Amino acid sequence: MTHDHDLVLRPTAAQISTALNPPPGRNGGDLVVETLAGLGATTVFGLPGQHALGMFDALSRSCLRYIGLRVENNAGFAADAYGRVTGEAAPLLLSTGPGALTSLAALQEAAAASAPVLAISSQIPTAGLGGGRHGYLHELPDQAASFRGVVKSVHTVRTQSQIPSAVAAAWKSALTAPHGPVWVEIPQDVLLAETTLPVVTGVDATPEELVPRPELTAVAAHLLSHAARPAIIAGGGVVRSDASGKLRALAEKLDAPVVTTFGGKGAFPWEHPLSLQSWLEDRHTTDFLEDADVLLVVGSGLGELSSNYHTFKPRGRVIQVEADLGKLESNHPALGIHADARLALQALLETVEERTDATAPERVRAVLARVRERIASQELALEQDLLAAVRRALPAGSPSFWDMTILAYWAWSAFDPRGANTMHSAQGAGGLGYGFPAALGAAAADPARPVLAVSGDGGALYSIAELATARQYDLPVTWLIVDDGGYGILREYMTDAFGRATATELTRPDYVALAESFGVPAVRTTPEALEADLAKALAASGPSVVVLPALLRMFAPTHLDQDPGVPPVL
Numbered sequence: 001m002t003h004d005h006d007l008v009l010r011p012t013a014a015q016i017s018t019a020l021n022p023p024p025g026r027n028g029g030d031l032v033v034e035t036l037a038g039l040g041a042t043t044v045f046g047l048p049g050q051h052a053l054g055m056f057d058a059l060s061r062s063c064l065r066y067i068g069l070r071v072e073n074n075a076g077f078a079a080d081a082y083g084r085v086t087g088e089a090a091p092l093l094l095s096t097g098p099g100a101l102t103s104l105a106a107l108q109e110a111a112a113a114s115a116p117v118l119a120i121s122s123q124i125p126t127a128g129l130g131g132g133r134h135g136y137l138h139e140l141p142d143q144a145a146s147f148r149g150v151v152k153s154v155h156t157v158r159t160q161s162q163i164p165s166a167v168a169a170a171w172k173s174a175l176t177a178p179h180g181p182v183w184v185e186i187p188q189d190v191l192l193a194e195t196t197l198p199v200v201t202g203v204d205a206t207p208e209e210l211v212p213r214p215e216l217t218a219v220a221a222h223l224l225s226h227a228a229r230p231a232i233i234a235g236g237g238v239v240r241s242d243a244s245g246k247l248r249a250l251a252e253k254l255d256a257p258v259v260t261t262f263g264g265k266g267a268f269p270w271e272h273p274l275s276l277q278s279w280l281e282d283r284h285t286t287d288f289l290e291d292a293d294v295l296l297v298v299g300s301g302l303g304e305l306s307s308n309y310h311t312f313k314p315r316g317r318v319i320q321v322e323a324d325l326g327k328l329e330s331n332h333p334a335l336g337i338h339a340d341a342r343l344a345l346q347a348l349l350e351t352v353e354e355r356t357d358a359t360a361p362e363r364v365r366a367v368l369a370r371v372r373e374r375i376a377s378q379e380l381a382l383e384q385d386l387l388a389a390v391r392r393a394l395p396a397g398s399p400s401f402w403d404m405t406i407l408a409y410w411a412w413s414a415f416d417p418r419g420a421n422t423m424h425s426a427q428g429a430g431g432l433g434y435g436f437p438a439a440l441g442a443a444a445a446d447p448a449r450p451v452l453a454v455s456g457d458g459g460a461l462y463s464i465a466e467l468a469t470a471r472q473y474d475l476p477v478t479w480l481i482v483d484d485g486g487y488g489i490l491r492e493y494m495t496d497a498f499g500r501a502t503a504t505e506l507t508r509p510d511y512v513a514l515a516e517s518f519g520v521p522a523v524r525t526t527p528e529a530l531e532a533d534l535a536k537a538l539a540a541s542g543p544s545v546v547v548l549p550a551l552l553r554m555f556a557p558t559h560l561d562q563d564p565g566v567p568p569v570l
Helices: 004-009 013-020 028-039 050-059 072-086 098-102 104-113 160-175 188-192 214-225 236-240 244-254 283-290 341-351 360-376 381-393 406-414 435-445 466-473 488-498 511-517 530-539
Strands: 043-046 065-068 090-094 117-123 154-156 182-187 230-234 258-260 294-298 317-322 335-338 400-402 423-425 451-456 477-483 522-524 544-549
Touching: 028 050, 028 160, 028 188, 043 050, 043 072, 043 435, 050 090, 050 117, 050 188, 065 435, 065 466, 072 090, 072 098, 072 104, 072 117, 072 423, 072 435, 104 117, 117 160, 117 188, 154 160, 160 182, 182 188, 214 294, 214 317, 214 335, 214 341, 230 244, 230 283, 236 244, 236 341, 244 341, 283 360, 294 341, 317 341, 381 406, 381 530, 400 406, 400 435, 406 423, 406 451, 406 488, 423 435, 435 451, 435 466, 435 477, 477 511, 477 530, 511 522, 511 544, 530 544
Parallel strands: 043 065, 043 090, 090 117, 117 182, 154 182, 230 258, 230 294, 294 317, 317 335, 400 423, 400 451, 451 477, 477 544, 522 544
Antiparallel strands: none
Protein backbone atom coordinates (compact mmCIF):
# COMPACT_ATOMS: atom_id res chain seq x y z
CA MET A 1 0.00 0.00 0.00
CA THR A 2 1.39 3.41 -0.98
CA HIS A 3 0.72 6.50 1.12
CA ASP A 4 0.86 10.08 -0.18
CA HIS A 5 3.69 11.00 2.17
CA ASP A 6 5.81 8.17 0.72
CA LEU A 7 5.57 9.86 -2.67
CA VAL A 8 6.64 13.22 -1.23
CA LEU A 9 9.70 11.76 0.46
CA ARG A 10 10.94 9.72 -2.50
CA PRO A 11 13.97 11.50 -4.06
CA THR A 12 14.12 12.14 -7.79
CA ALA A 13 16.84 10.76 -10.04
CA ALA A 14 18.41 14.22 -10.22
CA GLN A 15 18.45 14.50 -6.42
CA ILE A 16 20.04 11.08 -6.11
CA SER A 17 22.72 12.01 -8.65
CA THR A 18 23.49 15.29 -6.86
CA ALA A 19 23.64 13.55 -3.49
CA LEU A 20 26.02 10.87 -4.76
CA ASN A 21 28.22 13.42 -6.53
CA PRO A 22 28.43 16.53 -4.34
CA PRO A 23 30.50 19.42 -5.72
CA PRO A 24 34.15 19.43 -4.62
CA GLY A 25 35.82 22.04 -2.44
CA ARG A 26 33.15 22.19 0.26
CA ASN A 27 33.76 22.14 4.02
CA GLY A 28 31.70 22.02 7.20
CA GLY A 29 30.97 25.71 6.84
CA ASP A 30 29.15 24.97 3.58
CA LEU A 31 26.76 22.72 5.47
CA VAL A 32 25.96 25.68 7.74
CA VAL A 33 25.26 28.18 4.98
CA GLU A 34 23.44 25.63 2.82
CA THR A 35 21.14 24.84 5.74
CA LEU A 36 20.50 28.53 6.39
CA ALA A 37 19.66 29.12 2.74
CA GLY A 38 17.41 26.06 2.73
CA LEU A 39 15.54 27.43 5.74
CA GLY A 40 14.88 30.69 3.90
CA ALA A 41 17.59 32.96 5.25
CA THR A 42 18.82 35.65 2.86
CA THR A 43 20.99 37.87 5.09
CA VAL A 44 23.50 37.05 7.83
CA PHE A 45 25.26 39.32 10.29
CA GLY A 46 28.50 38.78 12.12
CA LEU A 47 32.21 39.24 12.55
CA PRO A 48 34.89 36.77 11.42
CA GLY A 49 37.35 35.12 13.78
CA GLN A 50 40.05 32.48 13.48
CA HIS A 51 37.96 29.50 14.57
CA ALA A 52 34.95 30.58 12.46
CA LEU A 53 36.76 31.05 9.15
CA GLY A 54 35.23 27.88 7.72
CA MET A 55 31.78 29.47 7.86
CA PHE A 56 32.97 32.74 6.37
CA ASP A 57 34.81 30.98 3.56
CA ALA A 58 31.60 29.11 2.75
CA LEU A 59 29.71 32.41 2.46
CA SER A 60 31.69 33.13 -0.70
CA ARG A 61 30.09 30.06 -2.31
CA SER A 62 26.55 30.84 -1.14
CA CYS A 63 23.69 33.12 -2.10
CA LEU A 64 23.55 34.65 1.38
CA ARG A 65 24.22 38.37 1.80
CA TYR A 66 26.69 39.17 4.57
CA ILE A 67 26.55 42.36 6.66
CA GLY A 68 29.70 42.62 8.74
CA LEU A 69 29.76 44.90 11.76
CA ARG A 70 32.77 46.05 13.77
CA VAL A 71 31.82 44.74 17.22
CA GLU A 72 30.06 41.45 17.97
CA ASN A 73 27.60 43.09 20.35
CA ASN A 74 26.59 45.54 17.63
CA ALA A 75 26.23 42.66 15.16
CA GLY A 76 23.85 41.07 17.66
CA PHE A 77 21.81 44.27 17.90
CA ALA A 78 21.61 44.42 14.10
CA ALA A 79 20.42 40.81 13.93
CA ASP A 80 17.90 41.55 16.71
CA ALA A 81 16.38 44.41 14.70
CA TYR A 82 16.34 42.37 11.50
CA GLY A 83 14.43 39.67 13.34
CA ARG A 84 11.98 42.16 14.83
CA VAL A 85 11.07 43.90 11.57
CA THR A 86 10.95 40.80 9.35
CA GLY A 87 9.69 38.16 11.77
CA GLU A 88 12.42 35.86 10.40
CA ALA A 89 15.25 34.26 12.34
CA ALA A 90 18.32 36.42 11.81
CA PRO A 91 21.58 34.44 11.54
CA LEU A 92 24.50 35.83 13.56
CA LEU A 93 27.90 34.29 12.84
CA LEU A 94 30.49 34.55 15.62
CA SER A 95 33.88 33.23 16.61
CA THR A 96 34.91 31.43 19.79
CA GLY A 97 35.61 32.87 23.24
CA PRO A 98 35.94 36.68 23.26
CA GLY A 99 33.92 37.08 20.07
CA ALA A 100 31.11 34.91 21.36
CA LEU A 101 31.07 36.48 24.82
CA THR A 102 31.00 40.01 23.41
CA SER A 103 27.57 39.23 21.93
CA LEU A 104 25.98 38.37 25.29
CA ALA A 105 24.43 41.79 26.02
CA ALA A 106 22.79 41.85 22.59
CA LEU A 107 21.44 38.34 23.04
CA GLN A 108 20.01 39.35 26.42
CA GLU A 109 18.13 42.19 24.73
CA ALA A 110 16.87 39.80 22.04
CA ALA A 111 15.64 37.46 24.76
CA ALA A 112 13.90 40.24 26.66
CA ALA A 113 12.24 41.56 23.48
CA SER A 114 11.48 38.11 21.98
CA ALA A 115 13.54 38.81 18.86
CA PRO A 116 14.43 35.71 16.81
CA VAL A 117 18.23 35.61 16.50
CA LEU A 118 20.06 32.46 15.39
CA ALA A 119 23.58 32.79 16.79
CA ILE A 120 26.06 30.30 15.34
CA SER A 121 29.48 30.27 16.94
CA SER A 122 32.62 28.31 16.36
CA GLN A 123 34.29 26.32 19.12
CA ILE A 124 37.82 25.20 19.86
CA PRO A 125 38.87 21.99 18.05
CA THR A 126 37.02 18.83 19.04
CA ALA A 127 40.09 17.42 20.79
CA GLY A 128 39.94 20.27 23.31
CA LEU A 129 36.31 19.87 24.33
CA GLY A 130 35.29 18.35 27.63
CA GLY A 131 36.44 20.93 30.17
CA GLY A 132 40.14 20.19 30.27
CA ARG A 133 42.64 23.04 30.10
CA HIS A 134 44.39 22.36 26.81
CA GLY A 135 45.50 25.93 26.16
CA TYR A 136 43.76 26.47 22.84
CA LEU A 137 43.30 30.06 21.72
CA HIS A 138 39.90 31.40 22.95
CA GLU A 139 39.38 28.29 25.10
CA LEU A 140 36.59 28.25 27.68
CA PRO A 141 35.88 25.23 29.92
CA ASP A 142 32.22 25.27 28.84
CA GLN A 143 31.41 28.01 26.35
CA ALA A 144 27.74 27.04 26.06
CA ALA A 145 27.29 27.50 29.82
CA SER A 146 27.79 31.24 29.36
CA PHE A 147 24.72 31.35 27.12
CA ARG A 148 22.27 28.90 28.69
CA GLY A 149 20.83 31.51 31.03
CA VAL A 150 20.34 34.00 28.19
CA VAL A 151 19.08 32.17 25.09
CA LYS A 152 16.03 29.96 24.51
CA SER A 153 17.97 26.86 23.57
CA VAL A 154 21.55 25.63 23.07
CA HIS A 155 22.51 23.24 20.25
CA THR A 156 25.92 21.58 20.25
CA VAL A 157 27.49 20.02 17.16
CA ARG A 158 30.32 17.47 17.25
CA THR A 159 30.30 16.08 13.69
CA GLN A 160 29.49 17.43 10.24
CA SER A 161 26.47 15.16 9.88
CA GLN A 162 24.89 16.91 12.90
CA ILE A 163 25.09 20.41 11.40
CA PRO A 164 21.86 20.52 9.31
CA SER A 165 19.70 19.06 12.06
CA ALA A 166 21.17 21.30 14.77
CA VAL A 167 20.76 24.49 12.73
CA ALA A 168 17.22 23.51 11.72
CA ALA A 169 16.27 22.72 15.32
CA ALA A 170 17.66 26.08 16.46
CA TRP A 171 15.76 27.90 13.70
CA LYS A 172 12.52 26.22 14.79
CA SER A 173 13.19 27.13 18.42
CA ALA A 174 13.89 30.79 17.57
CA LEU A 175 10.60 31.13 15.69
CA THR A 176 8.34 29.18 18.04
CA ALA A 177 6.43 31.55 20.33
CA PRO A 178 7.80 33.23 22.27
CA HIS A 179 10.42 34.16 19.69
CA GLY A 180 13.94 34.55 20.99
CA PRO A 181 17.66 34.05 20.49
CA VAL A 182 19.17 30.58 20.21
CA TRP A 183 22.74 29.31 20.30
CA VAL A 184 24.56 26.81 18.06
CA GLU A 185 28.27 26.04 18.43
CA ILE A 186 30.48 24.03 16.08
CA PRO A 187 34.17 23.10 16.59
CA GLN A 188 36.77 24.69 14.34
CA ASP A 189 37.97 21.42 12.84
CA VAL A 190 34.42 20.38 11.98
CA LEU A 191 33.92 23.64 10.10
CA LEU A 192 37.25 23.47 8.28
CA ALA A 193 37.34 19.83 7.26
CA GLU A 194 36.44 18.99 3.68
CA THR A 195 33.04 17.34 3.45
CA THR A 196 31.71 14.66 1.15
CA LEU A 197 28.18 15.00 2.52
CA PRO A 198 25.47 15.94 0.02
CA VAL A 199 24.43 19.54 -0.50
CA VAL A 200 21.73 20.38 2.08
CA THR A 201 18.29 20.74 0.47
CA GLY A 202 14.69 20.63 1.54
CA VAL A 203 15.16 21.68 5.16
CA ASP A 204 11.93 21.81 7.14
CA ALA A 205 11.80 23.59 10.49
CA THR A 206 8.21 24.79 10.76
CA PRO A 207 7.64 26.49 14.15
CA GLU A 208 5.16 24.92 16.50
CA GLU A 209 1.95 26.84 17.14
CA LEU A 210 1.14 27.73 20.74
CA VAL A 211 -2.63 27.31 20.76
CA PRO A 212 -4.75 28.49 23.72
CA ARG A 213 -6.79 25.99 25.68
CA PRO A 214 -10.43 26.46 24.60
CA GLU A 215 -11.90 26.12 28.10
CA LEU A 216 -9.72 29.03 29.25
CA THR A 217 -10.62 31.32 26.36
CA ALA A 218 -14.27 30.47 26.95
CA VAL A 219 -14.00 31.67 30.56
CA ALA A 220 -12.07 34.76 29.47
CA ALA A 221 -14.67 35.59 26.83
CA HIS A 222 -17.47 35.27 29.39
CA LEU A 223 -15.69 37.58 31.83
CA LEU A 224 -15.00 40.21 29.16
CA SER A 225 -18.50 40.04 27.70
CA HIS A 226 -20.12 40.74 31.07
CA ALA A 227 -17.60 43.22 32.45
CA ALA A 228 -18.73 46.68 33.53
CA ARG A 229 -15.33 48.37 33.00
CA PRO A 230 -13.05 46.15 30.90
CA ALA A 231 -9.62 47.39 29.85
CA ILE A 232 -6.73 45.95 27.86
CA ILE A 233 -2.94 46.16 28.25
CA ALA A 234 -1.22 45.24 24.98
CA GLY A 235 2.43 44.24 25.15
CA GLY A 236 5.21 43.32 22.79
CA GLY A 237 3.70 39.89 22.21
CA VAL A 238 0.93 41.53 20.16
CA VAL A 239 3.52 43.18 17.92
CA ARG A 240 5.72 40.08 17.60
CA SER A 241 2.74 37.91 16.62
CA ASP A 242 1.41 40.49 14.13
CA ALA A 243 -1.89 40.63 15.98
CA SER A 244 -2.58 44.38 16.10
CA GLY A 245 -5.56 44.04 13.76
CA LYS A 246 -7.17 41.39 15.94
CA LEU A 247 -6.49 43.49 19.04
CA ARG A 248 -8.29 46.47 17.52
CA ALA A 249 -11.24 44.33 16.46
CA LEU A 250 -11.58 42.88 19.97
CA ALA A 251 -11.28 46.28 21.68
CA GLU A 252 -13.97 47.73 19.42
CA LYS A 253 -16.25 44.74 19.94
CA LEU A 254 -15.95 45.18 23.71
CA ASP A 255 -15.67 48.99 23.82
CA ALA A 256 -12.60 48.37 25.99
CA PRO A 257 -9.90 51.06 26.40
CA VAL A 258 -6.37 49.95 25.45
CA VAL A 259 -2.96 51.00 26.73
CA THR A 260 0.19 49.70 25.07
CA THR A 261 3.39 48.88 26.91
CA PHE A 262 6.68 50.38 25.73
CA GLY A 263 7.48 47.09 23.99
CA GLY A 264 3.99 47.06 22.51
CA LYS A 265 4.20 50.50 20.89
CA GLY A 266 2.03 50.58 17.78
CA ALA A 267 -0.07 47.57 18.75
CA PHE A 268 -3.10 49.88 18.89
CA PRO A 269 -3.76 53.09 16.92
CA TRP A 270 -2.49 56.10 18.87
CA GLU A 271 -5.43 58.41 18.07
CA HIS A 272 -8.17 55.79 18.38
CA PRO A 273 -11.04 56.89 20.71
CA LEU A 274 -10.27 53.89 22.94
CA SER A 275 -6.50 54.50 23.03
CA LEU A 276 -4.91 55.35 26.38
CA GLN A 277 -1.66 55.51 24.39
CA SER A 278 1.46 54.46 26.37
CA TRP A 279 1.43 56.56 29.53
CA LEU A 280 2.22 53.67 31.84
CA GLU A 281 4.59 55.70 34.03
CA ASP A 282 1.71 57.92 35.09
CA ARG A 283 -0.47 57.46 38.12
CA HIS A 284 -3.62 58.54 36.28
CA THR A 285 -3.22 55.63 33.86
CA THR A 286 -2.33 53.26 36.70
CA ASP A 287 -5.45 54.28 38.63
CA PHE A 288 -7.62 53.74 35.55
CA LEU A 289 -6.26 50.24 34.99
CA GLU A 290 -6.61 49.34 38.66
CA ASP A 291 -10.28 50.33 38.48
CA ALA A 292 -11.03 47.88 35.64
CA ASP A 293 -13.25 45.05 36.85
CA VAL A 294 -11.79 42.80 34.10
CA LEU A 295 -8.31 43.51 32.77
CA LEU A 296 -7.03 41.65 29.71
CA VAL A 297 -3.23 41.61 29.50
CA VAL A 298 -1.98 40.35 26.14
CA GLY A 299 1.68 39.67 25.41
CA SER A 300 3.09 41.33 28.53
CA GLY A 301 4.49 40.02 31.79
CA LEU A 302 3.55 43.27 33.62
CA GLY A 303 7.17 43.81 34.52
CA GLU A 304 8.78 46.82 36.15
CA LEU A 305 8.10 49.44 33.50
CA SER A 306 4.69 48.11 32.48
CA SER A 307 3.47 48.16 36.08
CA ASN A 308 4.69 51.66 36.98
CA TYR A 309 7.54 50.11 38.96
CA HIS A 310 5.35 47.43 40.53
CA THR A 311 3.01 49.97 42.11
CA PHE A 312 0.13 48.73 39.94
CA LYS A 313 -2.32 46.75 42.11
CA PRO A 314 -5.31 45.51 40.08
CA ARG A 315 -8.56 45.23 42.01
CA GLY A 316 -10.53 43.38 39.36
CA ARG A 317 -10.13 40.04 37.60
CA VAL A 318 -6.97 39.75 35.46
CA ILE A 319 -6.78 37.65 32.29
CA GLN A 320 -3.21 37.21 31.08
CA VAL A 321 -2.32 35.86 27.64
CA GLU A 322 1.41 35.15 27.44
CA ALA A 323 3.58 32.91 25.28
CA ASP A 324 6.48 32.98 27.74
CA LEU A 325 5.56 30.53 30.48
CA GLY A 326 8.02 32.19 32.86
CA LYS A 327 6.05 35.44 32.70
CA LEU A 328 2.62 33.90 33.10
CA GLU A 329 1.13 35.01 36.44
CA SER A 330 4.61 35.85 37.67
CA ASN A 331 3.57 39.28 39.00
CA HIS A 332 -0.20 39.02 39.54
CA PRO A 333 -2.69 36.17 40.02
CA ALA A 334 -4.68 35.80 36.82
CA LEU A 335 -6.61 33.54 34.53
CA GLY A 336 -3.39 32.55 32.79
CA ILE A 337 -3.61 31.53 29.13
CA HIS A 338 -0.35 30.14 27.78
CA ALA A 339 -0.65 30.97 24.10
CA ASP A 340 0.52 33.01 21.16
CA ALA A 341 -1.18 36.41 21.29
CA ARG A 342 -2.56 36.16 17.75
CA LEU A 343 -4.20 32.79 18.29
CA ALA A 344 -5.63 33.79 21.66
CA LEU A 345 -7.07 37.05 20.33
CA GLN A 346 -8.64 35.17 17.44
CA ALA A 347 -10.25 32.73 19.87
CA LEU A 348 -11.60 35.59 21.98
CA LEU A 349 -12.92 37.39 18.90
CA GLU A 350 -14.89 34.30 17.97
CA THR A 351 -16.43 33.83 21.43
CA VAL A 352 -16.94 37.23 23.13
CA GLU A 353 -20.33 38.86 23.03
CA GLU A 354 -20.47 42.40 21.72
CA ARG A 355 -20.93 45.01 24.42
CA THR A 356 -21.52 48.75 24.16
CA ASP A 357 -20.17 51.39 26.50
CA ALA A 358 -20.77 54.94 25.34
CA THR A 359 -18.78 56.29 28.31
CA ALA A 360 -15.51 54.53 27.36
CA PRO A 361 -14.18 57.19 24.92
CA GLU A 362 -15.01 59.98 27.35
CA ARG A 363 -13.26 58.18 30.22
CA VAL A 364 -10.19 57.74 27.97
CA ARG A 365 -10.21 61.46 27.06
CA ALA A 366 -10.43 62.36 30.73
CA VAL A 367 -7.38 60.28 31.65
CA LEU A 368 -5.30 61.67 28.78
CA ALA A 369 -6.33 65.21 29.73
CA ARG A 370 -5.14 64.65 33.29
CA VAL A 371 -1.85 63.26 31.99
CA ARG A 372 -1.36 66.34 29.77
CA GLU A 373 -2.13 68.65 32.67
CA ARG A 374 0.44 66.92 34.85
CA ILE A 375 3.16 67.17 32.20
CA ALA A 376 2.25 70.78 31.34
CA SER A 377 2.76 71.81 34.96
CA GLN A 378 6.45 70.80 34.86
CA GLU A 379 7.73 73.29 32.24
CA LEU A 380 9.01 70.66 29.84
CA ALA A 381 8.18 72.36 26.55
CA LEU A 382 11.64 71.74 25.06
CA GLU A 383 11.39 67.97 25.42
CA GLN A 384 7.86 67.85 24.02
CA ASP A 385 8.76 70.13 21.12
CA LEU A 386 11.77 68.00 20.20
CA LEU A 387 9.72 64.81 20.23
CA ALA A 388 7.07 66.45 18.07
CA ALA A 389 9.75 67.64 15.64
CA VAL A 390 11.12 64.11 15.32
CA ARG A 391 7.62 62.78 14.66
CA ARG A 392 6.95 65.33 11.92
CA ALA A 393 10.30 64.68 10.24
CA LEU A 394 10.07 60.89 10.25
CA PRO A 395 8.03 59.54 7.33
CA ALA A 396 5.03 57.43 8.26
CA GLY A 397 5.94 53.75 8.10
CA SER A 398 9.65 54.34 8.64
CA PRO A 399 11.03 52.45 11.63
CA SER A 400 12.85 54.12 14.49
CA PHE A 401 15.34 52.63 16.96
CA TRP A 402 15.96 54.31 20.29
CA ASP A 403 18.92 53.91 22.60
CA MET A 404 18.67 54.26 26.37
CA THR A 405 18.58 58.06 26.51
CA ILE A 406 16.27 60.75 27.90
CA LEU A 407 14.55 61.49 24.59
CA ALA A 408 13.84 57.76 24.23
CA TYR A 409 12.31 57.62 27.72
CA TRP A 410 9.99 60.41 26.62
CA ALA A 411 9.24 58.50 23.42
CA TRP A 412 8.24 55.37 25.34
CA SER A 413 5.29 57.29 26.79
CA ALA A 414 4.66 60.15 24.36
CA PHE A 415 5.73 59.14 20.82
CA ASP A 416 3.13 58.11 18.24
CA PRO A 417 4.80 55.27 16.28
CA ARG A 418 2.16 55.48 13.51
CA GLY A 419 1.96 51.78 12.91
CA ALA A 420 2.71 48.43 14.45
CA ASN A 421 6.29 47.17 14.55
CA THR A 422 7.83 50.55 13.69
CA MET A 423 9.23 51.77 17.03
CA HIS A 424 11.88 49.73 18.83
CA SER A 425 14.14 50.28 21.80
CA ALA A 426 16.38 48.41 24.23
CA GLN A 427 13.94 48.72 27.13
CA GLY A 428 13.78 44.94 27.45
CA ALA A 429 17.27 44.50 28.90
CA GLY A 430 18.23 48.16 29.09
CA GLY A 431 21.76 48.09 27.67
CA LEU A 432 23.44 51.08 26.06
CA GLY A 433 24.45 51.19 22.40
CA TYR A 434 21.36 49.58 20.84
CA GLY A 435 19.95 52.33 18.65
CA PHE A 436 22.39 52.77 15.77
CA PRO A 437 23.47 49.17 15.06
CA ALA A 438 19.84 48.03 15.39
CA ALA A 439 18.83 50.64 12.83
CA LEU A 440 21.49 49.26 10.49
CA GLY A 441 19.93 45.81 10.80
CA ALA A 442 16.49 47.20 9.94
CA ALA A 443 17.92 49.08 6.96
CA ALA A 444 19.52 45.86 5.72
CA ALA A 445 16.08 44.24 5.85
CA ASP A 446 14.45 47.01 3.81
CA PRO A 447 16.90 49.50 2.22
CA ALA A 448 14.05 51.19 0.30
CA ARG A 449 12.87 53.26 3.28
CA PRO A 450 14.82 55.53 5.64
CA VAL A 451 15.45 54.42 9.22
CA LEU A 452 15.96 56.66 12.26
CA ALA A 453 18.32 55.92 15.15
CA VAL A 454 18.29 58.05 18.32
CA SER A 455 21.11 58.02 20.88
CA GLY A 456 22.59 60.16 23.59
CA ASP A 457 26.27 61.01 23.39
CA GLY A 458 27.08 58.36 26.00
CA GLY A 459 25.28 55.60 24.10
CA ALA A 460 26.67 56.81 20.78
CA LEU A 461 30.22 56.05 21.90
CA TYR A 462 29.26 52.38 22.25
CA SER A 463 28.58 52.05 18.54
CA ILE A 464 30.55 54.82 16.82
CA ALA A 465 32.62 52.23 14.93
CA GLU A 466 29.51 51.20 13.03
CA LEU A 467 29.66 54.42 11.03
CA ALA A 468 32.13 52.41 8.95
CA THR A 469 29.51 49.69 8.50
CA ALA A 470 26.86 52.21 7.50
CA ARG A 471 29.19 53.70 4.91
CA GLN A 472 30.47 50.36 3.61
CA TYR A 473 26.97 49.04 2.87
CA ASP A 474 25.45 52.48 2.14
CA LEU A 475 22.59 51.84 4.55
CA PRO A 476 19.88 54.57 4.74
CA VAL A 477 20.10 55.29 8.47
CA THR A 478 19.91 58.78 9.93
CA TRP A 479 21.48 58.89 13.38
CA LEU A 480 20.24 61.61 15.75
CA ILE A 481 22.73 62.10 18.59
CA VAL A 482 21.47 64.23 21.49
CA ASP A 483 24.67 65.56 23.03
CA ASP A 484 24.39 66.65 26.67
CA GLY A 485 27.98 65.94 27.69
CA GLY A 486 27.42 62.80 29.73
CA TYR A 487 25.07 60.12 30.93
CA GLY A 488 22.14 62.51 31.25
CA ILE A 489 19.58 60.31 32.97
CA LEU A 490 22.13 59.02 35.50
CA ARG A 491 23.20 62.61 36.16
CA GLU A 492 19.57 63.44 36.92
CA TYR A 493 19.01 60.38 39.12
CA MET A 494 22.18 60.92 41.13
CA THR A 495 21.52 64.62 41.62
CA ASP A 496 18.00 63.87 42.87
CA ALA A 497 19.17 61.06 45.15
CA PHE A 498 22.50 62.38 46.47
CA GLY A 499 22.59 66.09 45.67
CA ARG A 500 25.42 65.63 43.18
CA ALA A 501 26.38 63.44 40.26
CA THR A 502 29.51 61.28 40.11
CA ALA A 503 31.06 59.52 37.09
CA THR A 504 28.44 60.88 34.70
CA GLU A 505 30.40 63.54 32.80
CA LEU A 506 32.12 62.63 29.53
CA THR A 507 34.79 64.01 27.29
CA ARG A 508 33.42 63.37 23.83
CA PRO A 509 34.52 63.94 20.26
CA ASP A 510 33.26 66.38 17.68
CA TYR A 511 30.58 64.04 16.36
CA VAL A 512 30.12 65.99 13.12
CA ALA A 513 33.82 65.87 12.27
CA LEU A 514 34.04 62.25 13.35
CA ALA A 515 31.13 61.21 11.12
CA GLU A 516 32.59 63.10 8.19
CA SER A 517 35.90 61.29 8.69
CA PHE A 518 34.00 58.09 7.92
CA GLY A 519 32.56 59.69 4.80
CA VAL A 520 29.14 60.09 6.42
CA PRO A 521 27.43 63.49 5.98
CA ALA A 522 26.71 65.22 9.28
CA VAL A 523 25.20 68.44 10.59
CA ARG A 524 25.01 70.18 13.97
CA THR A 525 21.47 71.38 14.56
CA THR A 526 19.41 73.34 17.08
CA PRO A 527 15.98 72.67 18.60
CA GLU A 528 14.48 75.19 16.18
CA ALA A 529 16.14 73.64 13.11
CA LEU A 530 15.82 69.99 14.15
CA GLU A 531 12.74 69.16 12.10
CA ALA A 532 14.13 70.59 8.88
CA ASP A 533 17.61 69.11 9.33
CA LEU A 534 16.26 65.70 10.27
CA ALA A 535 13.80 65.63 7.37
CA LYS A 536 16.57 66.57 4.93
CA ALA A 537 18.85 63.85 6.26
CA LEU A 538 16.12 61.22 6.13
CA ALA A 539 15.29 62.15 2.54
CA ALA A 540 18.90 61.75 1.38
CA SER A 541 20.31 58.42 0.28
CA GLY A 542 22.77 56.53 2.46
CA PRO A 543 23.75 57.18 6.08
CA SER A 544 23.81 60.54 7.83
CA VAL A 545 24.30 62.02 11.30
CA VAL A 546 22.43 64.88 12.98
CA VAL A 547 23.93 66.17 16.24
CA LEU A 548 21.70 68.11 18.65
CA PRO A 549 23.44 69.74 21.65
CA ALA A 550 20.70 69.86 24.29
CA LEU A 551 20.22 69.28 27.99
CA LEU A 552 16.93 67.46 28.51
CA ARG A 553 14.96 66.58 31.62
CA MET A 554 12.56 63.76 32.42
CA PHE A 555 9.02 64.30 33.61
CA ALA A 556 8.54 63.61 37.31
CA PRO A 557 7.84 59.99 38.26
CA THR A 558 4.54 59.09 39.89
CA HIS A 559 5.48 55.84 41.57
CA LEU A 560 7.66 57.18 44.38
CA ASP A 561 4.74 58.44 46.44
CA GLN A 562 3.18 54.98 46.20
CA ASP A 563 6.28 53.03 47.26
CA PRO A 564 9.26 55.15 48.39
CA GLY A 565 11.47 52.06 48.43
CA VAL A 566 11.36 51.64 44.66
CA PRO A 567 14.22 53.54 42.92
CA PRO A 568 13.48 55.35 39.63
CA VAL A 569 15.74 53.15 37.54
CA LEU A 570 15.41 52.94 33.75
